[in-house]
Amino acid sequence: MHLVYLVLILCFNLSRILALESREQFDEELTLRPLRDGKLGARFLFTTLLKGATPRRPEALLTMTIHYTLFPLALGQVLREYAVTELHLTLNAGNWNYGQWGYPDEPGVGTGAELWAWMGDGAPITIDERWQGLRNALAGLFCASLGSLDEQRTTSPSLTFQPEGSLPDWTTAHQLRHATLPSEHVCTENLTPFLKLLPCKSLSGIARLLNPHKLFDADWHGLGVHVRYREGAGVEVRLAFQAVFDPVRYSHDKRRDWSLHSVFDRSIDKACPVARSSKVRVGLPKDRYMISPDPSVIDDRFATYLVGAAGEALDVAMQWPEEPAFQYLLASGAEPLTDISVRRTLKGSSQSQAQMALVITNNLPVQVQASYLETMPWLLQFYLHTLRAYVDGVSRDDLVSIISYSPPVPHSRPTLLQAILTLPPNNTLQLTMDVTKTFLRYTEHPPDAQRGWDLPPAVIIPFSFGELLSQNHSMPAAAGPALETRPRRIYTPVMLVDLATPDFSMPYNVIIMSCTLIALIFGSVFNLLTRKFVVVLVDEPASKVSPIESATCG
Amino acid sequence: MDGGLAFPALVAARFLLALAPSPAVLKHDQLLSSPLTSFSRLQEGIFLFENGIDPYSGGSFRHSPLLLSLFSTVLPLTRLTASLLWTASDAIGAWALIHIWRSRQNVKSSPRDGLLAAFYLFNPYIFLPTLALSTSTFENTLYLLSLLFACQGRSSASLLTLALLVQLSLPSVLILFPVVLLLVSDCVSRLASPRPFAADIRKTLPLLAEFAAYSLLLTIASTLACGNWSWVEKTWGAPLLLPDLTPNPGLWWYFFTEMFDHFRPFFLMVFSVHLLIYVLPICIKFQHDMLYASFLLLGVFATFKAYPTLSDPGLFLSMTSLFPEIFPYLRHPIVTALLHLHASLLLPLFNHLWLTQGTGNANFFYASTLVFGMANGAALLDAVWAGLRIAVGELKDGYEVVQE
Numbered sequence: 016m017h018l019v020y021l022v023l024i025l026c027f028n029l030s031r032i033l034a035l036e037s038r039e040q041f042d043e044e045l046t047l048r049p050l051r052d053g054k055l056g057a058r059f060l061f062t063t064l065l066k067g068a069t070p071r072r073p074e075a076l077l078t079m080t081i082h083y084t085l086f087p088l089a090l091g092q093v094l095r096e097y098a099v100t101e102l103h104l105t106l107n108a109g110n111w112n113y114g115q116w117g118y119p120d121e122p123g124v125g126t127g128a129e130l131w132a133w134m135g136d137g138a139p140i141t142i143d144e145r146w147q148g149l150r151n152a153l154a155g156l157f158c159a160s161l162g163s164l165d166e167q168r169t170t171s172p173s174l175t176f177q178p179e180g181s182l183p184d185w186t187t188a189h190q191l192r193h194a195t196l197p198s199e200h201v202c203t204e205n206l207t208p209f210l211k212l213l214p215c216k217s218l219s220g221i222a223r224l225l226n227p228h229k230l231f232d233a234d235w236h237g238l239g240v241h242v243r244y245r246e247g248a249g250v251e252v253r254l255a256f257q258a259v260f261d262p263v264r265y266s267h268d269k270r271r272d273w274s275l276h277s278v279f280d281r282s283i284d285k286a287c288p289v290a291r292s293s294k295v296r297v298g299l300p301k302d303r304y305m306i307s308p309d310p311s312v313i314d315d316r317f318a319t320y321l322v323g324a325a326g327e328a329l330d331v332a333m334q335w336p337e338e339p340a341f342q343y344l345l346a347s348g349a350e351p352l353t354d355i356s357v358r359r360t361l362k363g364s365s366q367s368q369a370q371m372a373l374v375i376t377n378n379l380p381v382q383v384q385a386s387y388l389e390t391m392p393w394l395l396q397f398y399l400h401t402l403r404a405y406v407d408g409v410s411r412d413d414l415v416s417i418i419s420y421s422p423p424v425p426h427s428r429p430t431l432l433q434a435i436l437t438l439p440p441n442n443t444l445q446l447t448m449d450v451t452k453t454f455l456r457y458t459e460h461p462p463d464a465q466r467g468w469d470l471p472p473a474v475i476i477p478f479s480f481g482e483l484l485s486q487n488h489s490m491p492a493a494a495g496p497a498l499e500t501r502p503r504r505i506y507t508p509v510m511l512v513d514l515a516t517p518d519f520s521m522p523y524n525v526i527i528m529s530c531t532l533i534a535l536i537f538g539s540v541f542n543l544l545t546r547k548f549v550v551v552l553v554d555e556p557a558s559k560v561s562p563i564e565s566a567t568c569g
Numbered sequence: 570m571d572g573g574l575a576f577p578a579l580v581a582a583r584f585l586l587a588l589a590p591s592p593a594v595l596k597h598d599q600l601l602s603s604p605l606t607s608f609s610r611l612q613e614g615i616f617l618f619e620n621g622i623d624p625y626s627g628g629s630f631r632h633s634p635l636l637l638s639l640f641s642t643v644l645p646l647t648r649l650t651a652s653l654l655w656t657a658s659d660a661i662g663a664w665a666l667i668h669i670w671r672s673r674q675n676v677k678s679s680p681r682d683g684l685l686a687a688f689y690l691f692n693p694y695i696f697l698p699t700l701a702l703s704t705s706t707f708e709n710t711l712y713l714l715s716l717l718f719a720c721q722g723r724s725s726a727s728l729l730t731l732a733l734l735v736q737l738s739l740p741s742v743l744i745l746f747p748v749v750l751l752l753v754s755d756c757v758s759r760l761a762s763p764r765p766f767a768a769d770i771r772k773t774l775p776l777l778a779e780f781a782a783y784s785l786l787l788t789i790a791s792t793l794a795c796g797n798w799s800w801v802e803k804t805w806g807a808p809l810l811l812p813d814l815t816p817n818p819g820l821w822w823y824f825f826t827e828m829f830d831h832f833r834p835f836f837l838m839v840f841s842v843h844l845l846i847y848v849l850p851i852c853i854k855f856q857h858d859m860l861y862a863s864f865l866l867l868g869v870f871a872t873f874k875a876y877p878t879l880s881d882p883g884l885f886l887s888m889t890s891l892f893p894e895i896f897p898y899l900r901h902p903i904v905t906a907l908l909h910l911h912a913s914l915l916l917p918l919f920n921h922l923w924l925t926q927g928t929g930n931a932n933f934f935y936a937s938t939l940v941f942g943m944a945n946g947a948a949l950l951d952a953v954w955a956g957l958r959i960a961v962g963e964l965k966d967g968y969e970v971v972q973e
Contacts, residue, residue, distance in 0.1 A: 366924045367815070368597050396629050398609055400616035422617065422627020425812050449609070451597075451629070454814040457827050515816075515924055517826045517931045525827040525935065529820050532939055533843065536872065536946035540847070543953045544854045546972040548960075554967035 038066045039085040040291045041214055045221040048298035049333065050116050053263040053271040053341045054234060055278060058120040059221060059256040061213055063087070066249040069183055073098040073138030085289055087212035087252060093152045097145040100189060100244055101133040101178050106159055106201040107237030110508040117352035118503050121239050121255045125472045125506040127197035130164055133178050137187030146192040158204040164194035167392060170431040174418060175388040175474050180243030195390065197469035197509040201237060203227045209238050212254060220287030221295065221322060224279040225256060235259040269340040274332030282330035286323025293322040295331060305334045351378045354477045355385060355438060359507040366452060366515040373446040373473065377438035381481030388474040389432040393423035394453055395470060395512055397430060401449040406442055414444060425453060440481065457517045467513040472506040575683025576667065579690045580660045587656040587700065595701040600916055602703035603876035604813040605631045611704065615641050625799040631807050633736045634791035634800045636704060655699045658710045663689040665713035670891055672720040673756050673860065688890040694883025705880040708738050712884060716863060719748045720756040724776055727752060732783035736791060739805045740874050743848050744866055745780060749773045750852060751859035758894060759857040760959045766856040808875035809841055816934055818916055819877040820942050823935045844873055861956055864888050868952060872945040882945050895955035905951050908944035915940055
């Protein structure tokens with residue numbers, strides 16, 4: 016009887032585990048794209064879908080126990096604890112070169128750390144408290160200084176950072192929190208916890224290629240964690256690692272030939288057994304090339320390999336046999352790969368005043384409308400009344416319309432500026448604005464204060480294209496496949512601002528000297544006010560003091 | 570010089586100077602306008618206000634809502650109207666200075682009028698902030714008007730201008746005490762013949778109540794103009810809490826830049842109370858001449874207030890021309906003059922070297938503010954000494970005045 020009972024329980028549990036397992040699915044994909052400046056773009060994407068799950072309602076109690084087999088538990092706990100509906104965390108190093116590399120496969124390429132989350136309202140704990148808990152939890156999870164993304168960095172630019180998934184239809188509204196930390200760097204200590212979130216770690220599958228020695232040697236590298244809720248499907252976690260390698264730099268004879276082994280120093284020896292699909296996609300260049308081994312599927316843009324299909328280690332290699340050495344394109348001759356190009360600079364040598372200039376070139380023959388977002392820490396304060404727009408040197412202030420602006424509060428809140436820019440076809444819009452640099456307390460300066468402060472990137476999203484587009488205008492070629500339908504964010508490079516520094520060795524000296532001066536004047540004034548005036552005879556040596564007249568009234 | 574023609578001629582010259590193209594660098598000069606008086610910040614606040622954004626929700630706009638509503642409704646600010654308005658304000662200030670002199674001397678006109686006007690209108694510490702369109706110009710004019718009305722015994726006008734002044738700058742509330750005492754006494758010079766305070770001190774109570782009523786009224790008006798109370802912390806809180814550490818010629822900014830965080834509230838309190846502590850002793854000691862007491866207090870504020878600009882010591886220096894009787898008794902006039910000369914050369918030079926040129930550091934400018942503090946302190950001490958010394962009178966050879 017007992018035995019039967021035991022077997023029944025065992026069967027029941029087994030079936031539950033199997034059911035749970037089928038509730039979760041894991042896909043992985045590596046996309047490699049040879050870029051036109053000889054570089055190689057790589058994007059690792061690990062997608063885990065928790066079928067049928069919904070984000071926790073903020074007001075609901077944390078009662079149900081959770082059991083995940085593939086879904087990263089550490090991340091899942093954080094999401095449930097703080098009732099996060101959608102989450103995006105990116106840690107990047109380097110400037111994404113939109114002109115040469117086109118749009119990235121993963122849109123979040125702003126330098127440094129960027130964290131944004133959509134959270135439902137209505138919980139007993141406010142959104143801002145949960146936001147604080149979330150960034151501290153993620154800081155612990157990813158070993159990054161995300162705890163510094165405090166209220167001095169947090170804004171809510173909901174126009175620019177629309178949810179990528181869907182928001183559950185709750186009675187209470189969702190709110191956005193967004194913060195960037197451009198001085199944050201990404202390195203091995205962030206990659207290790209990232210790998211721990213994968214079901215196969217870096218032991219098998221395409222994650223085998225995530226070799227820190229090679230990844231952090233790349234010209235550009237960044238990791239991203241994206242959680243979104245897909246209506247009808249479930250909660251999806253996308254873990255992405257993106258890097259731009261330079262095979263020309265690695266090769267001895269200035270050739271751009273590459274193979275997985277030359278780039279990552281590894282090959283994919285076995286597939287991840289729990290992955291539903293595991294693919295390597297290679298973007299095919301326009302000129303003559305050779306690719307080996309033979310791909311499983313090939314179309315005019317991509318060659319696709321299924322990992323583990325051949326049963327042996329996969330080492331994809333691409334060669335340009337007719338090219339003795341890679342010839343770099345001249346920057347002037349290269350056609351830009353994005354709809355618009357953006358450059359942002361800070362002008363002026365003074366440490367108290369400066370002028371910020373934004374130069375946006377519309378590369379399309381149609382008028383483009385773009386949203387423009389600045390989330391500036393209070394270190395730099397805008398004089399919005401000096402915002403001017405020029406096209407060809409002619410003032411065109413009508414092309415800028417400010418949607419929302421919240422001025423900064425020293426020591427507590429950053430500036431948020433959202434504007435809509437109208438970009439004339441094939442032309443350049445120049446924006447200038449006077450800014451003032453603030454003076455900080457000596458304790459607020461970071462170590463190595465003379466280096467200056469990194470300012471977060473501006474984000475431009477071209478969202479509305481003029482009429483010509485429908486008449487079969489060809490979009491720029493390198494358009495990424497991932498988010499082709501949605502408006503694509505363009506991050507400007509970060510700016511460096513040098514703020515005036517006090518002398519850090521001086522606190523005691525300043526306190527002593529200022530107080531001495533004040534005490535000197537105070538003492539002298541009260542000395543004059545309180546002591547009586549007397550007249551003395553000074554000619555006769557050692558004479559007696561003769562108070563002839565005492566002329567005071569106090 | 571004919572007093573009748575000199576004043577219009579000087580004012581005309583100032584208007585010409587205002588209309589002449591002035592270098593843009595003046596507008597951002599930290600010596601001429603503080604965060605509380607800067608023209609750029611005023612324009613920014615007006616721009617935000619007109620576009621439906623509460624300028625007091627941010628931290629850069631710290632002007633009074635009265636200025637905000639004045640310039641956003643009645644008087645639109647352009648470069649031209651602003652220049653004219655600011656210069657007109659200076660002209661009114663000079664006019665007030667002349668009339669204070671006249672009521673102090675009890676004359677209808679005097680040959681010193683032109684000299685007084687020149688001393689005010691062409692004092693570089695006064696006209697440079699005006700060219701930079703710093704709102705401290707209005708504060709100076711209101712100071713002088715309030716003192717003028719007090720000298721003339723027009724209590725309501727005096728208290729109203731003072732209440733307006735307090736709206737623009739909170740520390741000036743400390744001048745209320747001597748102004749009220751001046752209203753119940755008179756402003757005739759009695760420095761040489763001190764006597765106990767003659768008038769009944771209880772007569773000040775209705776005046777204080779009147780001032781409180783005006784202040785309340787203006788505060789309510791300000792609140793209505795801006796829609797909420799956030800302006801109180803932003804405008805009146807600034808001189809007490811020092812949220813903006815932009816350099817200025819005063820003593821506070823570097824002290825609180827370098828201050829340890831846990832001592833900051835304590836020293837903010839000490840520095841604020843330090844201003845307060847001068848009021849009673851000076852008023853008691855100079856109870857025979859309240860105008861002189863107010864003059865000395867202006868000297869104290871110019872040296873020790875939280876966000877001074879050059880126009881604060883400028884007002885003090887220009888007002889010395891009201892008291893020519895003390896000139897023979899100044900203690901170290903040469904030293905004071907040289908200190909001021911020294912500071913006026915060092916301040917712009919070291920500010921430029923630190924912030925623009927990058928070849929100096931913050932200590933350079935801090936040192937020059939110390940020299941400037943010394944110069945202002947020395948001028949104050951000279952004035953206190955001379956104001957007391959004059960009562961002793963001329964001495965025979967071989968005798969000297971010392972303190973017991």
